[in-house]
Structures are given as structure tokens and as C-alpha cells.
Amino acid sequence: MQISVLFQAPSRVSNPTLFEQKLSDLHKCTNLNQLKQIQALIYRANLHEDAFVAPKLIASFSLCRQIALAVQVFDQIQEPNVQLYNTLIRAHIQNSQPSQALAAFFEMRNRGVWPDNFTYPFVLKACSGQDSLRLVQMIHTHVEKYGFGSDIFVPNSLIDSYSKCGSMGIQAARKLFMVMVERDLVSWNSMVGGLVKAGELREARQLFDEMPERDTVSWNTILGGYVKAAEMDSAFELFQKMPERNVVSWSTMVSGYCKVGDMAMARMLFDKMSTKNLVAWTIIISGYAEKGLENDAISLYNKMEEAGLKIDDAPIISILAACAESGLLGLGNRVQSSMERNRYKCSTHVSNALVDMYAKCGRFNRALSVFNGMEKRDLVSWNAIIQGSAMHGHEEETLQLFSRMKQEGFVPDKVTFVGVLCACTHAGFVEEGIHYFQTMERDYGIVPQIEHYGCMIDLFARDGCLTEAFRLVHTMPLEPNAIIWGSQNPSGASSIELDGIQKWKSNSIGSTLENTAEKALAAALPSSLCAAMNFPRKVKKGILWSHSGASALDGIRMTLFSQQRAMVKDSPL
């Protein structure tokens, strides 16, 4: 940026030609203050509707994560053209607002502005979430109708987007790939990537072998397939055969060994990496954290800081998530204190991760204070604190938080209801539980999932209403899982399991599972406290727990985490 010239000689600003020259790098400006100053000059020079200046201004606001300002610039323009809409759509995607991006696309169509071949790759990127297959199909139809399929970027994007739409999508992607007249490296890579994502590893490998040429992306994609399937021997073989390896190749291998629990191998490869980026560090640290190896994780975290890499949200969030999963309060504290030391500004996402981490590590009060200190909260924040509160046995508080959340205009989702139902189950609020369970579908259109049924069944079972519990098990439109059968009542504690297992055997509901009884009992945590709550995995695995009050929670966790093994309490057998 050579904007300084502009400020030193403000008189020249009136010269639009020079001004444009100075603005040629505007879209790369990432300094918000500077950007705002330039914006003022642009408006003064009346250039804000200039076809070359406006998109740059939008792009730079988008880069500075100021989507609202980007939209503001856009709204000032009387008759936006295709290019400007493309820029706006891309801005929404960059700021992770895919639905806004789609909205901009539809608005554009309504205002009679025709999309071009640049529009589709952007819009396709915005197609994710529910019903995405239909969206992608719709866009595919557009593309065919208006003949943009001749630009290789468009079908390539379609293949990628279709690949993200599940089993039906991969069918469509295959079909498109087959009929494409011209295929480039990216088409092949996207198709292989799609097959890998769909779990069609053999087919992916076959396609990989058929490729006319391969680049590092191709190799990394198929390597990722083996890693995903935990086939580390094949992955290693491939890794050795690769003509060129980059950070991604190494990181993929490291994450694979972390996944299968071979930390020695993971560490060896990590140490051999010549250039380690943030992703690489995050993978190995999270790997140690997920294994519960807190000291290794912390010492690597320190080394990462010493390496002087500039940290951002994504690694913090994934490390905190690993802490939450394994109950590593020490590492969680370490991450937070380093953020404080570096005056790192916590985004909503990072704060959410902190709330979740503290709650799952048994520090509900700290979770609450992070939550209360947040500038902006989203649905995830509320869900995290509601779950945390329910998990710690603060039933009344959970329900209060729930109504506060609604008062503040948030619409609960299925996760929220898991938390709310759990609180009811734990407190023995049968009437309230039934009420919320009904509300969920009737008022919010949320179809109950296995976790919700789990809460209700547990609610009935704990209240001694075994008939009611069983009725629900048999009438619910879902297959009962081990956790459902593990629901307990406080008095007999074992009646439902034993009965359930007998039923299970006689009905062969669980015929796909071996050692049904053991599995059911091994997972026999009250669903209210575990299944739905994303309890740390270690707790999930082995603990048998009767009707313990929440006060027992910390004690049990401490035992669990210190001994690194499951604790058996009040086992029904």
C-alpha cells in the first residue's frame, strides 16, 4: 500500500486519476483505521459508486471482518452490477454468512441482474447445511440453462458442492464428472476428494490411479482418505511414495497417528517436519490433549508460543475443545492465560469454547463468568451455558437461563432442548419435562432425536414410571441404543436394564451389537448426564452411575481424571 502519499498530499485527492492509481491496492488493505480514512476520501472525491473502487472497498472491509461496513458500502450504490454482487456474495462467505450470501444471490436475481460465470463458484460455496442438495441442483439447472458449464471453474465447483451433500450428492457429482467434456486437475482432485468424503476409499484410490497427472493436492487428498479410515499402514506407504511432500502431507500423517493413538509415531513425524505451521502445532497439541497427556500438550503449547507463530481463533478453539473433551483444566487455563497475556481479543466463538471447556472441566462458575463477560452472545453461547448449568445440577438456574435466552430473542434449537430436558430429568421435574418435550416439536418444529428420547426415558425411569419409560422406548420412531437401555431408576436401578436386555435379546433389536448386555451396562450413564451432554469421552466410556446428585459430579470427575480410568459406582450388577 502506498497510501501515505495520499495523506501527505491531500490536494491531489481531487485528481481522480491519481486517486485511482493510489487505490489500486485498496482491496488488500487490512488495516481498518487506514481503510476508514481512505473511505472518507473516496466519498469526498465522490468515487464511492465507481465501478472499480466500490468492489475494492467492499473486499477490504470484508477482509477486515467488517461485513456490516461492506454491506453499507454496497447499499449506497444505486444500481449494483454483477461484479458488485459477486464481491458482496464473496464477502458474506468470507465472513461465514452463507445464508446471507445466498440471500444476496436471490436478491440479485430479483433485481434482474444476471449472474455470470464468476457468480456460481461463490454461490455454490454458500450452499451448505440443510437442504443443500436441492440448492445445488437448482444452481446446476441454472448453469446448464445459461451455458456457464463451459467455464471449467463452474462444473468443478459443482462437483465439490455436490460432494458435500451426502450419499445422494456424491451420485450427482459422479454423474457430472462422467459427462464433463473437459476435465482438469482440479476436477479430478475434487472428485477424488468427494469420494473420500463419502467413504468410498477404494473408488477414490482407483480414480487417483487413473488420473492423467497428479499434484501434491491429489496425493494429500488420497492420503487423507487413508488417514480418515485409520489405515495408517497404507497411508505411510503412500506417504513414502509421494514425489513431493508439503506441510499438509506431514500434518495429515501426524493427525492420523494421533487418531490411532500412536503418539510416538506422531511425535516423530512432527519433529521431522521442517516447516511447522499453526495447523501442524494444533494437530499435535490436540492429539496429546485428546489422549489426556496434559503435560506433553502444555509443553508443546509453550514451544509453539516460543516459535513465535501468530495464533488465531481456529487453533485456540480446537485446543479448548480437546480440553473440554478430556477434562484438561490445566491446559485450558494455560490457553486462557496466554490469551490474556497477549491481549488476544476473544471472539464469540472463542468465548463459547471457553464456556464449554470450563463447564466440562467442572468449573461452572468460571464458565458463567466468561459467559457473563461476553460482548456478543449467539445461540451456541446460550446452549453451552445451559448445558453446563444442567450438567452441574443447577436445574432451576438452567430453566431461568432458558427463559432469559428466549426473552433476549434467541430461538432454541435441538441442542438447547437437550440441556433443558436434562435439567428436568436431573431434578425430577416430570411435568416440566413433558411440557418442554411437547413444546419442542409443537412450537419450534424440532423433531426429537435419540438424545431427547433418552432424557425423557430417563426422566420416567428415575421417577419409577418404568411402564411409561418402556412405552416411550417402543413407540419412539428411532432404534434404541445402549444409552437408552441404560436408563435407570433410583430404587431398583437395574430393573430397566435387565428387562431391557431381555427384550433386546428376544426382539433382536440390537442384533448388530455383540455382548449386548455389557455394552448396555458399560454405557449406563444416565442419559441426562452423559449422552446428550457431550460429557468428556472418558466419563462416557465406562462409568456406571446410579442416581447421583450433582454434588457428586466433581468428586467423581476428580477421581476419573486423576486415575485416568472409569469409576464404578452403585453398579447394578
Next chain:
DNA sequence: CTAGGGTTAG
């Protein structure tokens, strides 16, 4: 004369 696009690892 000037902008803007796709694939892989967290």
C-alpha cells in the same frame, strides 16, 4: 490501463 473464481490438512 484498472476488480473478482475452484481442490487438500485444524
